Amino acid sequence: MSGDGCGLERVGTVLWVPDGGLPAQIAVIGDLVARWDLLPPWGDGVGARFPARGPARQWGDERAMAVALGERLAGAGARAPGVAVAPGRLLSWAMSRQARQGAEPVIVPDTRAGEARARLPVAVLSTPGGPAALDPSLVERLVRLGLRRLGDVAALRVGDLVGRFGEPGRQAHRWAVGAEPPVPVSVASPEVAVEFEFDPPVNQVDTVVFAGRRLADRLDVHMRRCGDVPTAVRIAIDTEHGECVERLWCHTEGLRATALVDRVRWQLQAWEAGPVTLLRFTVVEVAAERGRQAGWWGGEAHGDERAAGAVARVAGLIGHEAVTRFRWRGGRDPSDRYERLPASPTEPPPPQAPTAEAPWPGGLPSPSPARLWRDPLPIEVRDASGDMVRVDGRGELSAAPARVVTARTTSSEVVAWAGPWPLEERWWRPAEHRRRARLQLITADGSALLVHLEQRQWWLRAVYC
Amino acid sequence: MVRATIDPAIVRALGDRLGTRAHERTLPLVDALAQVVPGAALVRGQVVAVRGVADMSLALAVAGQATRNGSWLAAVEHRGTFEFSPEAAVELGIALERMVVVTTPPGNAPGAVEVVAALIEGFDVVIVPGHAPLAPTAVRRLRARLRIRGGVVVVVGGHGGWQPDLVLCSTTGGPCGGWEPLEENGRLCRRRVVIEVDARRQGAPVRHVFWLPTADGSIAAVPSDIARSVVSAGGSIAHVG
Numbered sequence: 278m279s280g281d282g283c284g285l286e287r288v289g290t291v292l293w294v295p296d297g298g299l300p301a302q303i304a305v306i307g308d309l310v311a312r313w314d315l316l317p318p319w320g321d322g323v324g325a326r327f328p329a330r331g332p333a334r335q336w337g338d339e340r341a342m343a344v345a346l347g348e349r350l351a352g353a354g355a356r357a358p359g360v361a362v363a364p365g366r367l368l369s370w371a372m373s374r375q376a377r378q379g380a381e382p383v384i385v386p387d388t389r390a391g392e393a394r395a396r397l398p399v400a401v402l403s404t405p406g407g408p409a410a411l412d413p414s415l416v417e418r419l420v421r422l423g424l425r426r427l428g429d430v431a432a433l434r435v436g437d438l439v440g441r442f443g444e445p446g447r448q449a450h451r452w453a454v455g456a457e458p459p460v461p462v463s464v465a466s467p468e469v470a471v472e473f474e475f476d477p478p479v480n481q482v483d484t485v486v487f488a489g490r491r492l493a494d495r496l497d498v499h500m501r502r503c504g505d506v507p508t509a510v511r512i513a514i515d516t517e518h519g520e521c522v523e524r525l526w527c528h529t530e531g532l533r534a535t536a537l538v539d540r541v542r543w544q545l546q547a548w549e550a551g552p553v554t555l556l557r558f559t560v561v562e563v564a565a566e567r568g569r570q571a572g573w574w575g576g577e578a579h580g581d582e583r584a585a586g587a588v589a590r591v592a593g594l595i596g597h598e599a600v601t602r603f604r605w606r607g608g609r610d611p612s613d614r615y616e617r618l619p620a621s622p623t624e625p626p627p628p629q630a631p632t633a634e635a636p637w638p639g640g641l642p643s644p645s646p647a648r649l650w651r652d653p654l655p656i657e658v659r660d661a662s663g664d665m666v667r668v669d670g671r672g673e674l675s676a677a678p679a680r681v682v683t684a685r686t687t688s689s690e691v692v693a694w695a696g697p698w699p700l701e702e703r704w705w706r707p708a709e710h711r712r713r714a715r716l717q718l719i720t721a722d723g724s725a726l727l728v729h730l731e732q733r734q735w736w737l738r739a740v741y742c
Numbered sequence: 743m744v745r746a747t748i749d750p751a752i753v754r755a756l757g758d759r760l761g762t763r764a765h766e767r768t769l770p771l772v773d774a775l776a777q778v779v780p781g782a783a784l785v786r787g788q789v790v791a792v793r794g795v796a797d798m799s800l801a802l803a804v805a806g807q808a809t810r811n812g813s814w815l816a817a818v819e820h821r822g823t824f825e826f827s828p829e830a831a832v833e834l835g836i837a838l839e840r841m842v843v844v845t846t847p848p849g850n851a852p853g854a855v856e857v858v859a860a861l862i863e864g865f866d867v868v869i870v871p872g873h874a875p876l877a878p879t880a881v882r883r884l885r886a887r888l889r890i891r892g893g894v895v896v897v898v899g900g901h902g903g904w905q906p907d908l909v910l911c912s913t914t915g916g917p918c919g920g921w922e923p924l925e926e927n928g929r930l931c932r933r934r935v936v937i938e939v940d941a942r943r944q945g946a947p948v949r950h951v952f953w954l955p956t957a958d959g960s961i962a963a964v965p966s967d968i969a970r971s972v973v974s975a976g977g978s979i980a981h982v983g
Contacts, residue, residue: 580866584814584842587864591844591857599845603828603838615828620842644932644955645829647798693918695929717930723795723919725930739827741930741955742798 285364285455287339287387289329290373291346294322298354304547305349309342312509312527316370319406324373329362343382359383364390365457366408371401394455395428402427402449409452415445427453439597444619447597459606460529463508463562470559471496478517478552482545485514485553489541492558493534500563506531509562512544515555522548531564565605588620641698641715646727646739653736657682658691658716658728668714668730672699681718681726683737689720697730717741769808769866769894772835774961778950779908780941784808787889789904791872791897794912795919796935796954798826799834801898803954803961804910805867806835808894813866815841818858820848820871833959855880858895859887866893872900881905909940915951915964932957934964 289310295302306313306325310332316324329339336342343360350358359377363369363385372383372393385393402409403416424430430438430453438446451458473488500506510532513523526532526540537558545553592600601617658666660676667675678691696716715729715738725741768783776782784790784804792800805815815836817826826843844861846854855876861868862884876884881903888895897904914920915934922931935954940947951964 580812580814583864584816584840585864587816587860588842590860590864594853594857594860595844595846601843601845602841603843615838617843642929643829643833644930644957644959645827645833647802647827647830647834648824649827651825693921698929719919719921719930723914725919725921725933740824741933742796 285390285457287329287333287362287364288326288366288369289332289339289343289346289360289362290316290324290326290366290369291350291358291360292316292319292322292324292370292373292377293350293355293358294320296354296356299323300543300546301353302350302355303543305353306346307524307547309346309349312525314528314530317406319404322406324370324406326366326369333362339384340382343384347382361385363393365394365455367401367452367457368394368397368455370407371397390455394453395426395431397427399424399427399430402452408457409448411445411449411452415442415449418442419449444597447619463529463564466505466507466560466563468559469496469499469507470557471499472555472557474555475553478554480552482542485545485556486538486542488556490534490538492556493537493541496537496558496560497534500560503563505563505565506533507560507562508532508564509560510537510540511559511561512537512541513555513557513559514541514544514550514553515557516551517554518551520550522550524548525561527562529564592620641727644741646725646741648740648742650738653729653738654684656684656728656735656737658718658730658735665735666730667733668697668699672697672714678716678718681720681728689722689724691718692721693719700729767892769813770811772803772807772961774952774963775803777963778937778939778948780944784894785907786892786894788907789885789888789895789897790908790910791901791904791906792910792912793872793899794935794937795914796912796933796937797898799830799954799961800910800912800937801869801896802831802834802836804896805869808867809837809840810835813840814864815867815869816844816861816865817841817869818844818846818861818871821845822848823871830959833955835960855884858884862887862891862893862895867896868893869896869898870902872897872902872904875901875903878903907942909938909947911938911940912936912954913938 291306293302303315306327310325310327313325313327316326329342332342333339336345339362343362347358347360357377359373359375359379360382361369361372361376361384362382363372364387368385368390372385376383399416399419401407402411403413419430424433430449433450435447435450438450440446442449448458471492473492475485475488479485496507508529508531509525509527511523511525513521515521522544524540524544526537528536532540541556588600597619600620602620603615604618606614606616657680658678659680659682660666661679662676663680664676666678669675674697678694680688681691682688694716697714698716700711700713700715711731713729713731715727718726718728720726726737727739727741728735728737730736767786768781769786770776771779771783790804792804794800809815819825828838831841832838842865844857846857858868858870884895885904895904897906901909912935915936916922920934922934932953932955935952936949937952937954938947938949953962953964956962
C-alpha cells in the first residue's frame, strides 16, 4: 500500500451540527449526492461521507462541489458545516474537522496526502465518530511512548507494533500508512421487498414510522436468516395523489431495523408529500453479516473458550500473523474470495459467504481445488512440439497442451485438459489491470492442476487433491 | 411442605459447560464416511492418516461433520508450501467459522511440537502435515495428551511418525485420474476415487469407491452397481458400496 494516497478513493466528508433541522439537511445531501453514508454521531454533531468522484464531476471540480454543499447545508440550518475531500476515509474526516474551524472547504490532492496524513495527531485514531475507532487506551500509550503524529507511527515496523500491542497495533499502523481496512463488499441483492399498505391513507408521520418499524423488523429477521445485512435499501412512499417519493439509503456497515426506521422518518419529514398509501423497502445491495457476538470467545460454548485459549498460546509462540481465520470478501479469483485475518481473541467472528450469493462473473464453479498457492509457482506448459502454449486475444489456445514442467517434477504428460477461461480485472486501471487465462490439466499420474497464464508466463495456482 | 424442583434446562446447561459428557467418546462423521469407518464415527483420542491423490479433500471431509456439530478445527500448514482452500473446506462441509489455520516454519523446526501440543489442548480436530516425521518421544507425549483431551489428529500426506489408528488411502478410480466428464473445453466435474480403509482393529483393509469430489465439491459413496463396474488399475475391489 503506498502512503501517499494513490491507492485510495477520494472521499468527501462533511461534519456539522444539525440544531434540530436534520431532515432538511439530509434532504440537501440526498439531492446533491447519489450515495452517501450517515456517520456515527460525535458530540452534538453528525456527518456524512460519500465518494467524491461522481459529485465532483457534476460540479466540475471538487472545490466547487464542496463550496456548494457547505452553502446549501448552512441554508438548511446546519451550524458550521465543514467539508473536506481527500483520499481515504481517515484523512477526509480529519480534514473536515479542520474545515469546520475555517470558512472554506479543505481539498487535499493525492500528491499531498502522505504529508497531510503524517501530520495528523495520533488521537484521530480513537476520536469518537472517526473511522478508525481504535481503543483510546492504545492511543494514550502511543502518545506516552513519544509517538504523537501518525507519521511517527508509520515509521515504525509493523512487527514491533504487533509484538507490543497485538492486533490493535497492526490496525494503528495500517491507518497511519493509509492502508485502510476495506469496506465490506456489497453485492446486488436478489429481489427482497417488504411493503405495508395504508387503507385509509395516513397523514401522521408517527403512524407511518410505526408501520415502518414492523416492516424493518420483518426484513431484519429475513436478512439474518440469510446471513446478510442490507447495505443499500430503497424506501418508497406512495401517496394518495399518485406521487411516489423514493430515496436510496446506503450504509456500508449495514442498515438494521433502527437505522431504517430513522430514515423513514427523515424521508417523510424532508420530502413532504400528501397522505401516505404505501410504504415499501426494497433491498438493493447486501453484504455478509458480521459482528455476531454470541458464541465467540467466552460465549455460549465451552469449546469456544478452549479454542480461544489455544489460539492465544500459539500466537504467543509463533506470532499473531501466523494464526489466522477466514473472512468472506467476495471476488473472482479463488485466492481473493476469502481473506485471512489474525485469529485474535478480540475480533468478532468473521462472517461467512452470504447464502443468497449472486454468482461472481468469471469465478470458477465447484468443485474447488483443496491445495492453493497464494503466490503461484512458475511452470511451463508446452504443446506437442515443445513450444510454449499461448492464448490469443480471443481466448483461444495456440495448441493443445501436451506437457507441463513444474519445479519439482521434471516433466509430466498432459492426458486431458479443459479451458481456457479468461479473466480480466480492473481494465479501467492500467496499474492494476490483470488478464489471465485459466486451464485445468490432468497429468499422466492422475493429478489435476489449476494453472493460469499471465504476462506470458504460466503459473501453478492450485491442485485438486 | 414446599418441594423444590430443579429446572432440567439448568442441569443440561451445566452439563454442557462441563465439557464432554461420559457417553460422548466419538466425533461424528459425514454419512459417506460413516458407512465405511468401523464404529461409524471418529473415536476421540485417535490419529487418522489420510494419503493419496485426494488426501487433502479426505482430511477436510473427515473433519467436516464434527465442525458442523460445534467442534473447532485447527489446520497446520507450512510456510512457503501450499495453503488451505476455504472454498474447498466449505464444499467438504467444514463450518468455516470454527476453523483456524496455523502457519509454521517448514519442516519440524524447534517449537513445532509445542505448537501441536497447544493445539491439541484447545481443538477437537487438528490437521497436521505428515511428510516430516516427529520424534517418537514427542509423538508419545502428544498422543497421551490427545487421549486425555479427547481430540482427533488427522495427518495428511504421510504418517509423520504418528502410528495412526485409522488410515484412509486414496487412489484414482478410473482413467484421467478418475475425473469425469472431461470433454475438450468442459471443466472438471467429479472424480471417482478408491479409498482403502485400514483400521487397526479391523483386520484386512477394505476398499470402497467414492465420488471425491462430487460436482458440488463434497464426498459421496458411489452406488454399488456402478462401483462394481469400476476396475481399479491395481487389483480388484474387495468390497463395494
